[in-house]
Every structure is written in C-alpha cells, then in structure tokens.
Amino acid sequence: MKVEEQAILGRTVEALSPRLVVVKAPQPLPYGEYVAIDYIAEGKQVTALGIVSATQYAHAVPPSALKYVRPEEVPYEFYKLSEMRVYIVAELVGEEVEVPRYPIPPDSPVRLATFEELRKLYPKKKGVRLGVLDVEITKRRKEEAEEEGSELELGIEEEKDSKLGLEIEIEADKLAKHLLIAGATGSGKSNTVAILAEGLAAIGAPVVIFDVHGEYWNLAVRPKFKNEVELKVQNAVLNPWHIPVPVFAHLIVSEGAATKQRRLLRAAIRHLHNELKDGVTAEGLRKVIERLGGKASEEEEDIRETEEITKLYRKALILSVRWVRRAKGSYDDKTVENVVDKIEEFFEVAPISLSAEPLLKNMSHGTVLVIDASLLSDEQKRWTLKLIVDELLERLKKEKGKASAVLVVEEAPLFMGKEVSHPVKESLRKFAREGRKFGGSLVVVSQRPRNLDIEAASQLQNFIFLKMVQEEDVEAVMNIADNLEENLASMIKTFPEGRALVMGEFMGKFPAVVKIDKHKGKKVGATPNLTELWRRAKEEVKTKSQHYDA
Ligand SMILES: Nc1ncnc2c1ncn2[C@@H]1O[C@H](COP(=O)(O)OP(=O)(O)OP(=O)(O)O)[C@@H](O)[C@H]1O
Ligand SMILES: [Mg+2]
Numbered sequence: 001m002k003v004e005e006q007a008i009l010g011r012t013v014e015a016l017s018p019r020l021v022v023v024k025a026p027q028p029l030p031y032g033e034y035v036a037i038d039y040i041a042e043g044k045q046v047t048a049l050g051i052v053s054a055t056q057y058a059h060a061v062p063p064s065a066l067k068y069v070r071p072e073e074v075p076y077e078f079y080k081l082s083e084m085r086v087y088i089v090a091e092l093v094g095e096e097v098e099v100p101r102y103p104i105p106p107d108s109p110v111r112l113a114t115f116e117e118l119r120k121l122y123p124k125k126k127g128v129r130l131g132v133l134d135v136e137i138t139k140r141r142k143e144e145a146e147e148e149g150s151e152l153e154l155g156i157e158e159e160k161d162s163k164l165g166l167e168i169e170i171e172a173d174k175l176a177k178h179l180l181i182a183g184a185t186g187s188g189k190s191n192t193v194a195i196l197a198e199g200l201a202a203i204g205a206p207v208v209i210f211d212v213h214g215e216y217w218n219l220a221v222r223p224k225f226k227n228e229v230e231l232k233v234q235n236a237v238l239n240p241w242h243i244p245v246p247v248f249a250h251l252i253v254s255e256g257a258a259t260k261q262r263r264l265l266r267a268a269i270r271h272l273h274n275e276l277k278d279g280v281t282a283e284g285l286r287k288v289i290e291r292l293g294g295k296a297s298e299e300e301e302d303i304r305e306t307e308e309i310t311k312l313y314r315k316a317l318i319l320s321v322r323w324v325r326r327a328k329g330s331y332d333d334k335t336v337e338n339v340v341d342k343i344e345e346f347f348e349v350a351p352i353s354l355s356a357e358p359l360l361k362n363m364s365h366g367t368v369l370v371i372d373a374s375l376l377s378d379e380q381k382r383w384t385l386k387l388i389v390d391e392l393l394e395r396l397k398k399e400k401g402k403a404s405a406v407l408v409v410e411e412a413p414l415f416m417g418k419e420v421s422h423p424v425k426e427s428l429r430k431f432a433r434e435g436r437k438f439g440g441s442l443v444v445v446s447q448r449p450r451n452l453d454i455e456a457a458s459q460l461q462n463f464i465f466l467k468m469v470q471e472e473d474v475e476a477v478m479n480i481a482d483n484l485e486e487n488l489a490s491m492i493k494t495f496p497e498g499r500a501l502v503m504g505e506f507m508g509k510f511p512a513v514v515k516i517d518k519h520k521g522k523k524v525g526a527t528p529n530l531t532e533l534w535r536r537a538k539e540e541v542k543t544k545s546q547h548y549d550a
Helices: 115-121 136-147 157-164 172-177 189-202 245-252 259-275 282-291 308-328 333-349 378-398 423-438 471-480 486-494 530-549
Strands: 010-017 020-025 034-041 044-059 080-093 096-098 109-112 128-133 167-170 179-182 207-211 230-235 367-372 405-409 440-446 462-465 499-504 512-516
Touching: 020 034, 034 080, 044 115, 044 486, 080 115, 080 486, 128 189, 136 157, 167 172, 172 423, 172 440, 172 462, 179 189, 179 471, 189 207, 189 367, 189 405, 189 440, 189 512, 207 378, 245 259, 245 333, 245 378, 259 282, 259 308, 259 333, 282 308, 308 333, 378 405, 378 423, 378 440, 423 440, 462 471, 471 486, 486 499
Parallel strands: 179 440, 179 462, 207 367, 207 405, 230 367, 405 440
Antiparallel strands: 010 020, 010 109, 020 080, 034 044, 034 109, 044 080, 080 096, 128 167, 128 512, 462 499, 499 512
C-alpha cells in the first residue's frame, strides 16, 4: 500500500473542545503521532491535523471474571479498544491552514497524516534544521523505499530519517525573541544547544556558549559543516587588567556587607593600574613593587605554579593596599588584613592570568565560541557572565545594526533564578529586553524552569521543551509559554530523550513535536558509561599489580 493512501485507524467519539477530541481505535497509536481527521463543516471538506496527546488501551467491555480465575473455560478473546486524546493543531480547508474553530463531529474517520498535509502545517523555512517529525509515516516510507530497492543508498537509521523524514527547521530571524530550552537532566538540552549553535554559526551567526559544566570543550563540528563553522574553546580565565575595577573588587571581596573592604580594594586597584599606565608587563610591575617599598625578587612559596607576571601583580596589589592605607589613613588594621587575606586566597583559587586574552576576543561570525567556566566558583561564574553580557550589549549598541550575537547560558537558574540577587540577573534581563533591538539573542537553558525569574523568563518567546518529569516544571513552562495548553503540555512527561515540543515564532504558527538531530561530534555531555569506565580502570589496576608481582 502506498503511504499516501491511508487506512482508517479509528473514529472520533467525542469532541471536548475544538482543540481536543477523543478517538477510539482497535490499536493504540503512540504519543506524539500525527493524525488526520476528515469531516465536513458548512459544506466544506475539512481535514483536522492533530497530535496524539494521551493514549490508553483496555477491553471494550469488561471480560468475565472467569477469564482470570479459570482461563481454560473462557478460551475466546475479548475485544480490546484504545482510547486516545488528540490535540488538534490546525485545520486544512482547501489550501488554507486554519486555527481549529469547530468541534469535530463524532464518528469522523481518523488516519495517519500524510507528508503533504504535514508540510502545509510546517512549511519549509529559510533557517536552521532542528530535526525531523517523529511519525509512523516515516517508518512506512523507509519500508517502501527498501521494498522498491530505492536508489537511495540508505545507511544507518539516522540517515534514513534525515532523507525520508519530514525536516523541521526554525526561522533564525525570529530568535530576536530569544529562546528557552527546558528539560530534565539527560533529556537532551546540551545536544539541542550543539545542533542549534552549529546550525546558526553555519549561516554566519557569532555564537557564544557560556559553558558552566565544561560540557562543550570537545565538541567536534559535524562533517557537513566542516568548512563553514569554526569552534573555539576558551577557558574562563580572569584577567584583572581587562575587568572593570568595581567588578574585580567584588570578585575578591564578595560579601555584600563588606563595603569598607571593597572601597579600600578599589582604591588599591586604581592606584596600581594608574602606576601601570603603559600596560601590564613584568618589568613595569617590578618597578611598581620597588616604588611601593617591596622587593620584586623575593621567593613566592605558596603559588609556585602561577606565571611570573601574575605573581608580581598579586604582590603589587597587596603593596598597593598598604599604600592606600598609609596615604588615606582612614582604614583600620583589621580591614587591611582582611583585604590582604582575600587577595591571597583569591589568587590561589581563582583561575587568573595577567596574560589571558579578553573573553570575547575570539567571537566572530561563523564561530561557536565556548567559554569554559567549569573551574570557577558559582560566585565567579556569575560575575564572569555579567562581564560577558555587559560587554556584548555594549558592543551591540555601539555597532547598532551591524553587530549581532547569540549568547547561550546553560544552567540558567544559577544566574536568573528567582532567589538570585546578584547583578548578573539584571544584566541578563537588560540583555533580553534591549538585545532584541540590537541583534542580541539569548538562549536560556534550564533543568528547572520553576526556579527561573518570572520577569526574565517572560522575555523568552521561543521554546524547546524536552522531557520534564516534575509537575511543577511543566506548570512553570505553561506559565511562561502563554499558549501552551495543558493537553499538549501533559505530553512532555512522556518524551524519550531528544524529543521536544517546539513552539514560538521561530517555529511558525503551530507547535511541533520534533525528534531533534543527534550531534555525533559531541562527547562530553554524553552520560558516561560507568560500567565500561570501571571495567577499564580495574583492568589497568590488575595489569599494574601483575607487573609489580613479577
Ligand atoms: N536528539 C537526540 N537523539 C538521541 N539521543 C539523544 C538526543 N539528545 C540527547 N540524546 C542522548 O541523551 C543523553 C543526554 O543528552 P544531553 O547531554 O544533551 O542532555 P542534557 O539535557 O544536557 O543533560 P544534563 O542536564 O545532564 O546536562 C546523551 O547521552 C545523548 O546520547
Ligand atoms: Mg547538559
């Protein structure tokens, strides 16, 4: 049978609203399947297209209890029937695609939607490919292609999907309204980011990923984008020379109440940077140290690993603190010693380098710039992201109309959570609010949408919802995405990994259930295979001990 000649699978029994219809069928269809329901309204042929959003399977009439007690006496089968709920996405009336207005009459026939019909729902766009629709009809097309001994050299399953599935793209221009990617852990968020980032870079976007967990450092560009996309990874190393003085002071003295210590520190940094007018060099620092009464050649015991210039900077900064104290006379011993302790501690634990390049130096069109912040503490991550967001927005405003940037923020509740009171939150809100006018797109990734700040989240108007298990999170995304109805949202809980409900302007008028492409060049985020890890480690230990025994 040709796939376009669709068999009747079941019939409608009750329309609960124009959006929701109950269907009964001898066989259940899986969640997320697209079906078509034909009927006549006002004398016109209408085809409603919908998604199976709930599905059950039971006996049509309760079988005799004997069937379970003495099965041999009831050898015959009882009728089974599946009851499904179909969420109507749209109606086709002639060439028009319309929002459903009438409830579908009972007894209307239900069949699989055809490719042509689905194409009308999701027309091809000039954009970035996200994946394919996950529908039964793809499977049948594959079987057909195989039967016909199609000339398509069909290799692995994913390539078949790619060739025979219904491709879903997003319209990149509409990312000005930003994007929220939400899903439980392991649902496929980072994979989605990888697919999108690469696709966007391939059409020329400058993409920056703020990589909180160090998940992207060994992302490898997929072969099809080999010549178009460049991937650059940069460690989020802080260079005090490039950081605005108040922010640097906050990084070292982070306690909200310690304003006096911060004031002293700011004065010390300013003094030091003034002394280094011509730039920061080891030679210049040595001179400053001598001028401030220190000895540049003294051995530094505790931070041996650090590069020379960073050691010198630390020393000069401490001397500068003492200088400010002498010059101003208004700070007590305790304040001074606290600040000195904090500087020493900061240089021991934070990734700092006076020779590090500015964080956004490698940002450019066609490049995915991964800023690996995994070595920073949460507080440092917040400040570092604030630096990045502020600088991006400033650049966008300065080069109005010419510049653009897509900024991906993983683990968003750390930066724009309800409870967060850090200045990075306001920076992100501002970027979302003003960024759209200046070519800035924000992609927010969250495991726990319920923790997101409402105001910041309300700026996000495109959505990719992967599997979420917790009711609170599903409720939260229904609040954030105004037109996400409960009947559609309930499906999110049943998604396998990599499946997503995609909606918002970048998707077009209608939401879609998409099987997102799997990024094969992405290794780090992949759930580690622990048994394999342990087996190998154990073998190594064994080989070693054999060696010692010999
Ligand atoms: N589109 C997909 N198709 C098939 N498998 C996928 C897809 N997306 C993700 N996976 C699988 O799911 C696993 C988790 O994916 P990923 O790291 O993207 O999840 P995540 O949501 O970012 O998780 P976490 O919250 O832990 O960071 C991966 O091992 C990957 O193999
Ligand atoms: Mg992830």
